[in-house]
Amino acid sequence: MKIKVGILGATGYTGAELLRLLVSHPGVEISWLTSEKFSGKKISEVFSQLINFLDLQCVNIVKLATLDKVDLVFSCLPHGASMHFVEKLLKSGMRVIDFSGDFRINDASAYESWYNLKHRYRDFLKLAVYGLPEIHREKIRLAKLVANPGCYSTTAILGLAPLVSEGLVKDGSVVVDSKSGLSGGGRAPSLEHHFSESNESAAAYGVTGHNQKPEIEQELSNLAGSTVDVTFIPHTIPISRGILTTIYSTLEERLDTEDIFQLYREYYLRDSFIRIYDKGKFPAVKNVRFSNFCDIGIEYQGEHFISVVALDNLGKGASGQAVQNMNIMFDFPEDEGLKYPGMYP
Amino acid sequence: MKIKVGILGATGYTGAELLRLLVSHPGVEISWLTSEKFSGKKISEVFSQLINFLDLQCVNIVKLATLDKVDLVFSCLPHGASMHFVEKLLKSGMRVIDFSGDFRINDASAYESWYNLKHRYRDFLKLAVYGLPEIHREKIRLAKLVANPGCYSTTAILGLAPLVSEGLVKDGSVVVDSKSGLSGGGRAPSLEHHFSESNESAAAYGVTGHNQKPEIEQELSNLAGSTVDVTFIPHTIPISRGILTTIYSTLEERLDTEDIFQLYREYYLRDSFIRIYDKGKFPAVKNVRFSNFCDIGIEYQGEHFISVVALDNLGKGASGQAVQNMNIMFDFPEDEGLKYPGMYP
Amino acid sequence: MKIKVGILGATGYTGAELLRLLVSHPGVEISWLTSEKFSGKKISEVFSQLINFLDLQCVNIVKLATLDKVDLVFSCLPHGASMHFVEKLLKSGMRVIDFSGDFRINDASAYESWYNLKHRYRDFLKLAVYGLPEIHREKIRLAKLVANPGCYSTTAILGLAPLVSEGLVKDGSVVVDSKSGLSGGGRAPSLEHHFSESNESAAAYGVTGHNQKPEIEQELSNLAGSTVDVTFIPHTIPISRGILTTIYSTLEERLDTEDIFQLYREYYLRDSFIRIYDKGKFPAVKNVRFSNFCDIGIEYQGEHFISVVALDNLGKGASGQAVQNMNIMFDFPEDEGLKYPGMYP
Amino acid sequence: MKIKVGILGATGYTGAELLRLLVSHPGVEISWLTSEKFSGKKISEVFSQLINFLDLQCVNIVKLATLDKVDLVFSCLPHGASMHFVEKLLKSGMRVIDFSGDFRINDASAYESWYNLKHRYRDFLKLAVYGLPEIHREKIRLAKLVANPGCYSTTAILGLAPLVSEGLVKDGSVVVDSKSGLSGGGRAPSLEHHFSESNESAAAYGVTGHNQKPEIEQELSNLAGSTVDVTFIPHTIPISRGILTTIYSTLEERLDTEDIFQLYREYYLRDSFIRIYDKGKFPAVKNVRFSNFCDIGIEYQGEHFISVVALDNLGKGASGQAVQNMNIMFDFPEDEGLKYPGMYP
Secondary structure (H helix, E strand, O other): OOEEEEEEOOOOHHHHHHHHHHHOOOOEEEEEEEOOOOOOOEHHHHOHHHOOOOOOEEEOHHHHHHOOOOOEEEEOOOOOOHHHHHHHHHHOOOEEEEOOOOOOOOOHHHHHHHHOOOOOOHHHHHOEEEOOHHHHHHHHHHOOEEEOOOHHHHHHHHHHHHHHHOOOEOOOOEEEEEEEOHHHHOOOOOOOOEHHHHOOOOEEOOOOOOOOHHHHHHHHHHHHOOOOOEEEEEEEOOOOOOEEEEEEEOEOOOOOHHHHHHHHHHHOOOOOOEEEOOOOOOOOHHHOOOOOOEEEEEEEEOOEEEEEEEEOOOHHHHHHHHHHHHHHHOOOOOOOOOOOOOOOO | OOEEEEEEOOOOHHHHHHHHHHHOOOOEEEEEEEOOOOOOOEHHHHOHHHOOOOOOEEEOHHHHHHOOOOOEEEEOOOOOOHHHHHHHHHHOOOEEEEOOOOOOOOOHHHHHHHHOOOOOOHHHHHOEEEOOHHHHHHHHHHOOEEEOOOHHHHHHHHHHHHHHHOOOEOOOOEEEEEEEOHHHHOOOOOOOOEHHHHOOOOEEOOOOOOOOHHHHHHHHHHHHOOOOOEEEEEEEOOOOOOEEEEEEEOEOOOOOHHHHHHHHHHHOOOOOOEEEOOOOOOOOHHHOOOOOOEEEEEEEEOOEEEEEEEEOOOHHHHHHHHHHHHHHHOOOOOOOOOOOOOOOO | OOEEEEEEOOOOHHHHHHHHHHHOOOOEEEEEEEOOOOOOOEHHHHOHHHOOOOOOEEEOHHHHHHOOOOOEEEEOOOOOOHHHHHHHHHHOOOEEEEOOOOOOOOOHHHHHHHHOOOOOOHHHHHOEEEOOHHHHHHHHHHOOEEEOOOHHHHHHHHHHHHHHHOOOEOOOOEEEEEEEOHHHHOOOOOOOOEHHHHOOOOEEOOOOOOOOHHHHHHHHHHHHOOOOOEEEEEEEOOOOOOEEEEEEEEEOOOOOHHHHHHHHHHHOOOOOOEEEOOOOOOOOHHHOOOOOOEEEEEEEEOOEEEEEEEEOOOHHHHHHHHHHHHHHHOOOOOOOOOOOOOOOO | OOEEEEEEOOOOHHHHHHHHHHHOOOOEEEEEEEOOOOOOOEHHHHOHHHOOOOOOEEEOHHHHHHOOOOOEEEEOOOOOOHHHHHHHHHHOOOEEEEOOOOOOOOOHHHHHHHHOOOOOOHHHHHOEEEOOHHHHHHHHHHOOEEEOOOHHHHHHHHHHHHHHHOOOEOOOOEEEEEEEOHHHHOOOOOOOOEHHHHOOOOEEOOOOOOOOHHHHHHHHHHHHOOOOOEEEEEEEOOOOOOEEEEEEEOEOOOOOHHHHHHHHHHHOOOOOOEEEOOOOOOOOHHHOOOOOOEEEEEEEEOOEEEEEEEEOOOHHHHHHHHHHHHHHHOOOOOOOOOOOOOOOO
8 A cells, every 4th residue: 555645846957856766665645746837747758767656747846735635745845835735735634744844943033043044944943853763763653743854864863863862972173074075055046056166176165154054953952952063064075965073072081982982873773774884985976876875984083073074965865865854754664665775975 | 596606817807897787686695716916805895885885805826626506607717828727627626707708709719819818728719709789689588608798899799789780880991999997907907097097188099909999790690691891999098887889880871860769779678777868968977877777868960970978887787797798697577686777976 | 469359259259269379469459359149248258268367259240331441351151141240340451351151162052052052242252261270371471362161171170181182082982971070060059959869869860961071072172173072960969169080082092001190291291280000000089189289190991092081179179270360361370379288087 | 498397106097187187288298107006007907097198007006216317207196105206306406295194284293293294304494485376476486395285285375365365364263164076085995985875965074173274274374473273074975076165264354245255356366276255146067176276255254254265176185286386396388288168067
């Protein structure tokens, strides 16, 4: 017995990756998908890689009310746009996994200042569960609305959670330096992501602050039981997929490396998508591309504790994580449709 | 009931891709794998992406005689080295899929002149079936020894087979211009494939002739029932995976494009991994990466008939094709473990 | 005593490269430059690499009439737009080098059908000199209007000129297969040239014909003294700069390789930017990046004569060639400001 | 009147870049160059881009004693090997610019522990001047032996020098996160820098410490007049050239951004290769490729002061800086042969 799903905004990169995962998932039937730009076209005309896999026609989102009720809707719409449709879907009784930042931050005024948008559905924030299974698995199971985490946030939270949960990280000491592939910037053409501009280059952005910073701080603070501020700078590097995040922090007391390894391994004992590397080894983006793994290597350098985290920004950083959330919400094995290694080389 | 397989030379790129495919294949158990360079190491230490998937230890090939008899051995050894072990395996009753060029060419003296190697097992050439399922499916089913085709050859043969089979291509008119990703050159470090040398460059090689030329000519000539000579130049471009081949030829008579499309579609009617694009559309490497598809677009320009072919050199061009051959040999569904779209973006 | 130059459309890629070359050229003073998109901004705000080199403000082209008369104007405007301004400049007595295709093709109706544009200044076609110095150096010297050649055309013409000029190439036999970096597609954002779309891919375009085909045929036919038709397919590969063109042709008589080498070396004896490689060696894009060189390697494969040509599409394929033309027009040494090796690695 | 120079180890990447710069430098004549791997070959056979520019034959370094005395020798030999030849050259009265780390660190025992090598020429450490012109210009002028700085070190020191010199940076707070192109790893083939391994990936290395850390700390401590410890992690990203370094630190007192900008601009007032970006702008690698510029952007994020630094690892990070040092040592204008913008796009 398959569940029926719909997808809002299916023709961007998170949509493409979600479609790839869902066409191979044994428990899912895709009922409909929307696209403003490509409405009327078959999805296999938009994405040639889907020829022979899926021939659904893209529907304009203005026709949302006419579409069949489904068990679950994935919203791949951008921040600000997503919340309006999420509200409609919830009201008509459908469960939703929202890829945007609209329901990730509990504090609506923080959302408004970081996103520079008005939040019109504050009441629904209470419903929303932050969709990081390793932290909120049980709440996700019953959630009506899952706010799928940001790609950077997933690296920062998972890279520090075991230590932060023990209250071991000094507030104000955390530096999160992320290097991201360019698919993270979406599929809409821009000068910044034009091939010859970004190729053979690397750049920092969001130096004064990036909108995933508040969700990182929210989740780490909740784990710590006290305020955790982070300094976070994302960078673009010329790869299509993947994030490498290096986290620097200072600990309240200097634990043995052995003990930290044990702490990490125990913390993630039930989490099959988290791989803690052996001492002296650190993950590269190449180890996790196109997979749902989040690989972590840890070490000291002088007084700084270092955590190196790699994942695929469209995999564990977005669509893979959404499928993992779906699996939890609908009682599939948590790794259904996700249990394959990264693509190499 | 799973079949047991062994892999010779598992730590190169074709080995890595084969392992990725086999760990997700429901009908296969990997019994052993060999590596000279990494013997004694666990395969997940060699390839971090396989952590949690496969922990077999690499065995040195000198211990081949001590390894369990299996149903099928994949030899990913290089040309010249492979034949010696293939002979041993066949003699002990195992079936073999050989990735090297050692048994692709029926004419041993042609082999010797193109590969500049002595062929010591000419008798076994009669046993060998050229492992292109779209052409030799029935012979593959019963084969003891499958000679897995070259990556370039697969593009050239599949791109022209429907026309050549009808005797429609003028001999001497065929030009095959291939652009290949660098994984095609293997995993052994060399100045030529050093990152900063090949990045941001493109180069022709084998301008006077490449060792896959004779197998292209052999297969096309067999299909035509008469000699078909081709001019073939491979080029390297700075991508990890994928081949784009543009084939130029002159036809004996100018057929309508409509008729040619019908010819191609009918020829590949039972071949689920061949996708003929609609008129005016042509495949890009991005449509087939990490998949087993071979995508083809066709068109005229002036008097030249053009065929544009894309595949993944390690997928349909090597390990994917080998798994397809295995599926045929052991009565699995032909697309078992291979039925997923290309990785995008 | 410096000449004064102006630039129309200075903020695209050909403009950027032209500015780089001109700020280091001892004989040139840049008087003004236009940009619609960035008018009012300083050029060093548009291109950070020019900080400390050039601070001119971009002017909107609607103010062209108010700008100072200069000795030479480079028009980097797109096809169709360029001709209108070129006409105005010529009428006010300024000499022009036009990067667009508007004045490259003598036959206005051929232009109109290939470019799908109306040609409104047919009278000026007589004035225009095709700006390939190795072929038209003397005419360029006195030209009022130089039509700067297309990047692909430069490779195709220079790769075959010595043989074609001797009437040695069989008509109908020529296949030109070009692989180009993505800066050739310009600086305007598009889905096609969005980083994650074109990265790790390769694709053919213009399979039915590309607008540089008629200028290749015009120039080769003029050299041959008879019609030379070519089949030409350009491809995009994921590099920022550079073109590699492989040319296949059949000769009227099979000359010795030695003789062909001598023919090529003599033909280009006075041309310091053409480098004929020794037998068995072929140019890679990496050898010519950011330079004004056009490197050529030649060989037979079977009955096909092969010419492999590499240049930088923005160098000898556009802005470098334009500076070379300027040097000729104003009696500077032909290699002034251009005499440096390609950038490696 | 030209100076005569020799180059040890001319066929690696720093050698290639040095040759490119020197063949265009009006005050230099290259007398000889050595290469073990390519001895006997003409340099233009090793580096095709140098055809028509330089035809010198590579000499084996064992013949060093037979080579002409020159005004200056650049040693591009690796750490450990370089010191032996530097000693010989100094003894025969030649001035030397050494690219290796052998003479960068005053404290020989620190050198020995970081490089895991015996230092046999401790007496010469007193002669050596750390070749960062912005810090040691006057000492460089008269130096017999210039220790050319490491590429990472150049970013870290220049990015913090103005603040550190004022004693404003809290010790223990400095985090240096560098992202480097792969040419920094040299030209010798290795699995790590094999194209398909490093392409589409990113990785940290030297997580426990990298051998450029002690020179960063030495120079910053000297500027501060007290100990400055840094935590430094280099990362590889798939570009050929360039480094982007993001530096995080905490200040003793929170200065106004305005004041910090003024501090930086004044500190580098005479330094034409340092470009301080306007507030809100940060350098990308693309702005400095193939140039001698070091571009810096500065900002606060919360309590952390951020400095983003970009340079070309073979330009200002190695060979460009060496030419700048040579210019100072021999009274050429400091920017002779170096005054051109970065290569874009």
